[in-house]
Amino acid sequence: MTEPLRPADPSSLGGHRLLGRLGAGGMGVVYLGRTRAGALAAVKMIQADHAGDPEFRARFRREVEHARRVESPWAVPVTGADTEAEHPWMSTSFVPGPSLAEAVARCGPLPPRAVLILARMLARALAAVHRAGLVHRDVTPQNVLLGPDGPRLIDFGIARAAEGATTLTGEGLVVGTPGFLAPEQAEGRTEETGPAADVFSLGCLLAYAATGHPPFGTGAPDALLYRTVHDEPDLSGLDGEQHTETVALLRACLAKDPAGRPDPEALDAAITEDIPSGTVTWLPDEVVRLMAARASEMLALPGIDATRADGPGPGGGPPGGPARPGRRRLLALAAGGAAALAGGAFLFRALSGRGAEGADGDEKGGAGGGGPAGDAGSGGPRIAVHADLSGPGRAAGQEQERGVRLALEEFNARRGTPFTLTLVVEDDGGDPARAAESAARLAGDPAVLAVIGPTGDAAALAALPVYEEALLPMLAVSPGRDTLAAEALLLEDSRVLLRTRPSDIxxxxxxxxxxxxxxxxxxxxxxxxxxxxxxxxxxxxxxxxxxxxxxxxxxxxxxxxxxxxxxxxxxxxxxxxxxxxxxxxxxxxxxxxxxxxxxxxxxxxxxxxxxxxxxxxxxxxxxxxxxxxxxxxxxAFTDPSALPQAGSFVTAYRDSHGTGPGPWAAESYDAATLLLRSLTEGSGGPPDRAALAPMLRAATLEGVAKNYAFSPEGLYEGEGTFLxxxxxxxxxxxxxxxxxx
The missing domain is CATH 3.40.50.2300 (Response regulator)
Known part of the structure; x- marks a missing residue:
């Protein structure tokens, strides 16, 4: 969890904008930072008294050089460093999740399968650390972070360098965390402390994960060190056949003699559980919720500073468009509703007492995945429907096109309309690749002022970066997976996405x-x-x-x-x-x-x-x-045929199609109405793309389906769940x- 910056803290360091404090110790402060490209990082800044010590600088320089050689998906990588700066610093990739210590303390022991998978991933991390010529010397639950795509081993050989915890400089010096040390470390036998000590510590960590308590108990450091050297580990609670493989692994790692312990490669080979790639499915639901809460904190961080663009923006827009973000790391968890999980109690309270209030020319392009988006020679302003009209979501896509078309026909037929709009339609067939191509065609047509769609979540995710780059407003009517909400929040400088419904969560x-x-x-x-x-x-x-x-x-x-x-x-x-x-x-x-x-x-x-x-x-x-x-x-969609305020819409729809409106037709009609009102707010012609998006986010509407309101970031804040x-x-x-x- 982050803490606010203090008055004496810098606002930037090494090309990172500093957002908050992650922790502090005798050696320095660790900040949460963001690069100019948008990537989050843990940035460690060394305190001035250590920075002025030439011996410390040499040790810090050596540790950074070693750590950069560690290459493992399960060890947090070094992303930057300057050991010669006035305030030496180092940055590593940021993992948006709790430590293993917090997860076990709050959610209880992990089940056997999760323990074995964790063991395999951390064994691979240690193998990489040892190949780089390092000994971690502090493999503890606090130094393992649980991220959305797997655990990460942190603090390898750097975090406590100034205190001697990672640089063993003298015989008899006890370094590391009592209760998670090897016997040779506990007795200060420096010459015998090598990679096997990390394996023993891993065994202690896994025993804690499996039982919920350290294998050598708690208490005074001297007592913990004595038990580590002389007592057998406490593995109570691991009885039964389901724990057989776990107990065997723990006893091998916790051998008192370093020569009797397996190396990380042997551990990896001995574990039968497969590693689930990039998922959280190996963890209990309670831990996943905790991970989601941690990740969701990142969604409220300050935005990325805008960068200056030379020349006009894409699609004819003004200069100064948003920088393309370089991160998507939180999307895997956000697909599972991170923000909503973290705010579940608030969400529950908000929705439990809320009810709805009552309210009072065509061109097609890309129907088969290709073709121009309308007639470039017509020159008039256009709005677009980007939908699945021929794939698995065609029923919803066709209803959305019908709803938008009806709103546009009414607009163009209205007396005193300041200009006539043309409808452009793109069919992506529900295919993300085609969705990106459709988005590129629409974004490349400067006459297209806004897009309603796409229909499906995968297509919306594929299209959003294209529309983002072109500053082309995108009104998402039916996509509901939380990946899209996370995409908008993680872009943070997103200026184009407007969701007109609450997410599925x-x-x-x-x-x-x-x-x-x-x-x-x-x-x-x-x-x-x-x-x-x-x-x-x-x-x-x-x-x-x-x-x-x-x-x-x-x-x-x-x-x-x-x-x-x-x-x-x-x-x-x-x-x-x-x-x-x-x-x-x-x-x-x-x-x-x-x-x-x-x-x-x-x-x-x-x-x-x-x-x-x-x-x-x-x-x-x-x-x-x-x-x-x-x-x-x-x-999240309504039946307008049952709503008194939607009578005129339903009648007009039946007159056009001979049947009542289906799911998402009314919501698309409302989205188009919201868009058309924003386009005619000024006294002159329609606003350009860049000006339109903030106007849409500030708009409200008493629609035929429901009442609409939005946050400044384009997230839906109106009514919208129906029984x-x-x-x-x-x-x-x-x-x-x-x-x-």
Missing amino acids: HLSAPLALMLLDSPGSGYPGVLQDRALGIQSQVSASLINTLVRDNGGATHPRVVPPGVLENEGYGPVVSEMLAAGIDAFLYAGPPEGAAAVARELTAAGFPGPRYTWQPALDPVFLERAGEAAEGWTLVS YRVEDGAFVLLGPSGTPG
Whole structure:
């Protein structure tokens, strides 16, 4: 966690803008810094009294040179240093996560599989440190950070150089952290302290991770050192077959004789668990939530200073466009809803009492992934729809195009309209590569003033950097994964993204509220189906947390991808019913929701049943049949046919298409209305791209679907979660989630 800078702290160091303090010690201060490209770093600045010591400078210089040779994905890399500066400094990549010590203290011991995976990754980190000619000498839970893509070993050979903790200069000197030292370190046998000492420390660290307590207890340093040399490690709590491999590994690492310990390469080879690449799935949900909270703190950091551009900006815009960011490291965790997890209690309180208030010419390009975006010779101002019109999201994409088209037709037909707008349409087929190509065509047409779309999350993520570079406003109507919210926040100098809906993670709060408020629902079951990946994992975890933090209890269960095609949901549903649950919530795809609904009906389950937006799909109704009756669902889109304020829109839509509007049609109509109002705010012609984006963020709208408002960063702050219930084989809108009945 960061602390504010103090008056005596510098504002910048070594090309880093300093954002806060990460820690301080006798040697110096560690700051959180940001490079000009946007990358975060931990920047260590040496204090003046040490900087004036030639011997210290020589040691610091040597340590930096060694550390730069460490190459491992599981060891934090050195990104810069100046050992000759007035205030010597060094920077390393910043890991936005808690230490292992904090994770175990707050969330409890790790399960056996997680311990083994952690052991394998850290063994590889130590192997790299040893290959670089270093001995870490302080492998402790505090020096392992849990990041969204794996753990990182930090402080190798540098952090305590001035205090002798990493440079062993004399026989009999005890260095490191008591309780996590090898016997040879505990006795000050300097000549015998080498790479094997790190392996012993790793064993202590893993024992702590597996049991929740250090293997040689706690207390006075002298007592810890004595036990390390003379006593056997305390591995209580690791009984049972599931811990067999862990105990064997720990006893090998904790051999008193350095020659009896395996080297890191042998440890790596002996562990059978595979390393999950770039994921958090190997960690318990509680630890993932803690990691998310740490990562979300980074989302509130000060923005990147704008850089000066020479000449006009892309797409004909003015100079001074945003610098292209050089980081995406937090997106993996943000895909799991980091910001919402950290702010879950606030989100719950905010949504639990909020209800909705009532409110009062075409060109196509790229339909097959190519072709110009409209007629470059027409010269008039244009707005664009960037949608999936032919791929898996075509139903939503087509509804969005229809909604925007209707708003534009009304605008152009209105008497006194200051100018006529042309609609340009790009179809990306739901393919991210095509989405980037479509975005490039639209961005390259200076007549296009704003884009509504894309339809899907992957396409939106691919298109956003292109629109960002061109300063072309992008109004995202249907993308809801939290990766897009994180993208905007992490860009921090983003000037183009406007989300017109809450992210998917916000759907967790009304679901948790219903579990708490439903009559007779005192012990709900929450089934997470990983067929939808990290999004269902984070949503289910947040629901469990919100219920428990507000005095309730849940019975959570998880099924892996493919359960529908293999053993089915019968066993897990039976186990949950046998546990005495009185309500059921399912987080997964519509096919899974249908199968679960049939299982609950067959078992005669009488309690309330809930699910979320992915199941708000005809597939759920078709496959579940009568078992779908009575299910309650939460969604970010509404049914305008059920809203009095949307009567004119629904009539106009039916006149054009012969049927009622589908999901996202009303929201797209509102997004276009918001855009058109902003384009006509001035007395002259429409504003250019760069001026339009801040106007959109300052706008509010009482739309046909809901009321809209936005943060200065372009994040959605209006209303927008709705409840549906299945009645007589159809989804029936109940109203905003704040008024479920």
